[in-house]
Amino acid sequence: MSGVLARTVETITGALRAVFAAERIADADGFLQRRDPRVALCALAALALGVVLTRTLGVALCFAALTAALARLSAVPLRRLFARSAVVPLVSALVVLPQAVLLPGDALLRVAGLAVTDAGVAYVLLFTVRVGVGVALLSLLVLTTPFSAVVAALRDLRVPVALVWVVAVTYRYLFLFFDELQRLVLARNSRTTGETGLRGGWRDARRIAGTFFLRTLDRGERVGRGMRARGGARPPSPYGRSRRLDAGDCALLALAGVAVVASGVMRWSP
């Protein structure tokens, strides 16, 4: 089958598989890869909290620089980090864009009779940078820490078992389901000749959606059995990769702690 469905499926599946490719970076020898997963999780979450708290563009840019430095130290290509983190802030920028003309302030320019204010532009920029840096920090965690280590760290940090379970199972099923969809499309392609056109593509999409739903349910049930066969009915308990904290762990925790406290103080100081 050609057309929009096949392209969409291939794009989504490719993006998901790129997450698996991130495991290779997680195996590289870099600053964050050498950190205890609990420390990496706490520190990057704290930095994300710090950047969300700030109301100053300069501070947000400092967090951006810190994120870039951590990526550099961890052998994560900045271009790749940017590519992985760009979509969410761009969408959020579109959502808050009207604020550029709605917020009162000095007019910078006029567009279609509307005044774009300095305060409005500053707000849109700050919002976008905050979201972008937050997403980049979480991407950095995913890129530098194997998923099983993140799950083990969540357990070590006494995060409620139900939440850890939901995170672990969602992550695993997501890939399985898109693999299932790709198999369906491949099976269809192998028996389709010629162009189906837009209308034909949508007709196929309708049919495949129903089959996909049923196969997803079936696959989910079978994978569930596969998990139960190996103790999956019990709470997730991957082997922890955590160890004694070293100087690098302490330094990262201290840095994150100082950053989040400073950000909070700057926000709430009179």
Next chain:
Amino acid sequence: MEPVIDARGLTHAYPDGTTALRDVDVTIRRGERVAVVGANGSGKSTLQLALGGLVAPSAGEVTYFGETTDAEAVRERLGVLLQDPDDYLFNTTVREDIEYGPAQLGLPRERAERRVAALADELGLTDLLERPPFRLSGGEKQRAAVASVLAFDPDVLLLDEPFGAVDAHYRARIRDLVTAHDGTVVLFTPSLDAVPEIAERVVVVDRDGTLAADAPARDVLTDRDLLSDVGLRPPTTVRLFAGLVDDDAIPLTVAAARDLLDDARSALDPQRRR
């Protein structure tokens, strides 16, 4: 020998109305090597899932180790390998998948790591341990799934077509690992060629989900009428030697067939006889 799995009156119907099992009684005893054979769609896999406590039968009961009917209570003692390795491999790397069972079932990490390394070496997975399972070939996935179930060293192995898409070399390795397993083995398969090397007893599931036979391997594998009735072909060696020698003397394995042919050649060749 004490029963490790004792199933009484197992009946199972799927929601679409298909009855996969009908009033099945089967007892597996400690240390036994049993093959459950049947044609496609006869209910072998459903029987495996029911014996492994992964499907609640519509009727009947399974008792484990003479102690409990709750399979989860003895999960670490039951090694259930499902038919499709894709149902088994869902972690981000092969290593995590093989470690999944030992971790969930509470094996110490050091012991699990040793076990993973040994199995990976035996099944040619050492270089694949850090790869995502979806990037493996069909045979590699099957080997990883077999390693996953052997990793926590269960007392009872319930293996549904463990040879899948595996090539001849690793088929022999898997067979050796299974025969060397210090416990009970139940093999579910529609192909009878692998049965004589593993099983001493054969349970035959008919196409309507009832049990057609439960007898020593030789009795079942040389009963061409029975096998034909249930839609199965006898092992290659049986088809080859049937009618040439008495049923009692039919070799069930290739090695036994070679021995028989060697003996025959010696008998015919005067020089060798001398």
